[in-house]
Amino acid sequence: MPNPTGYLASQIWLHWLVALLIIPQFLLNESMGQAWRAIERGQEVTPSVLITAHVVAGVAVLALVLWRLVLRLTHGAPPPPASEAPALQMVGKITHGLLYLVLALLTVSGGMAWFGGIKASAGVHEAATSLLLLLVSLHVLGALYHQFVLKTNLLARMKRPG
Numbered sequence: 431m432p433n434p435t436g437y438l439a440s441q442i443w444l445h446w447l448v449a450l451l452i453i454p455q456f457l458l459n460e461s462m463g464q465a466w467r468a469i470e471r472g473q474e475v476t477p478s479v480l481i482t483a484h485v486v487a488g489v490a491v492l493a494l495v496l497w498r499l500v501l502r503l504t505h506g507a508p509p510p511p512a513s514e515a516p517a518l519q520m521v522g523k524i525t526h527g528l529l530y531l532v533l534a535l536l537t538v539s540g541g542m543a544w545f546g547g548i549k550a551s552a553g554v555h556e557a558a559t560s561l562l563l564l565l566v567s568l569h570v571l572g573a574l575y576h577q578f579v580l581k582t583n584l585l586a587r588m589k590r591p592g
């Protein structure tokens with residue numbers, strides 16, 4: 431596995447693009463929920479703009495996450511700041527790994543429910559949304575802790591290619 435000193439510009443763009451695409455998925459999912467409940471009752475559903483947007487943005491997130499994973503495997507990621515306690519370095523690594531995993535689970539389960547009509551998949555999708563919220567909160571707290579308490583200027587790594 432390569433050991434770069436910083437992230438590639440493409441890794442940085444993809445990081446913020448995925449973060450941006452995820453926000454409306456959380457704020458504007460009401461029509462998707464209603465449509466799904468109607469489908470479960472056996473009713474016909476005509477996809478609205480918000481429903482189409484949820485599906486398109488979600489599928490885009492899956493494609494972008496796969497692209498990120500390829501870059502992660504070929505280019506790697508900079509090592510955690512040396513001043514960080516080993517236990518915290520491990521928490522960071524695990525959180526990043528779980529973020530990739532949950533994003534994949536979330537998008538694939540959504541697709542399996544919507545395109546495949548698999549009802550159990552919708553339950554997995556819903557659980558994965560809560561898990562993602564939890565992980566992102568932990569992730570953001572970690573980034574802010576680095577920036578303002580440990581003062582490692584970690585955020586610069588996700589702003590400027592290294």
Ligand code: HEM
Pocket residue numbers: 445448449450452502507508509510522526527529530566569570573574584585586587588
């Ligand atoms: C939905 C929102 C987000 C997701 C899914 C996400 C996901 C990730 C992942 C998977 C990594 C690891 C990259 C790798 O090494 O392969 C990462 C790194 C990073 N993220 Fe996020 N992130 C999100 C939002 C944010 C936000 C809001 C901030 C800032 C407050 C942030 C700051 C950072 C920083 C500074 C790194 C680099 C950490 C390091 O190099 O050790 N992220 N993010």
Ligand code: HEM
Pocket residue numbers: 451452455456459462463466484485487488489491536537538540541542543544545551552553555556559
């Ligand atoms: C970044 C990716 C995604 C996020 C963050 C996301 C988020 C959400 C949220 C928060 C809900 C409401 C859950 C609830 O009822 O509490 C939801 C519902 C739903 N989403 Fe997604 N979604 C994503 C991708 C997708 C994709 C790719 C599809 C399908 C192709 C999809 C299909 C659905 C369906 C069918 C529902 C209604 C059933 C349910 O509540 O589980 N989603 N989504």
